[in-house]
Amino acid sequence: MPIEIKELHIKINVNEGSKPSAATSTQKSKDEDVVAECVAQVMKIIERKKER
Incomplete structure (x- = not known):
């Protein structure tokens, strides 16, 4: 039986003050x-x- 994905939730955290390393x-x-x-x-x- 195939699986159907109806919704995808993506959560990210953004640090505005930090510099990329x-x-x-x-x-x-x-x-x-x-x-x-x-x-x-x-x-x-x-x-x-x-x-x-």
């Missing part, structure tokens, strides 16, 4: 890699659905 930029690239992988997997699922 090297560790933050490293974390950002890791986060971007995770997001890119998720997008790729979703696109594969969509393509498989179209084939049916």
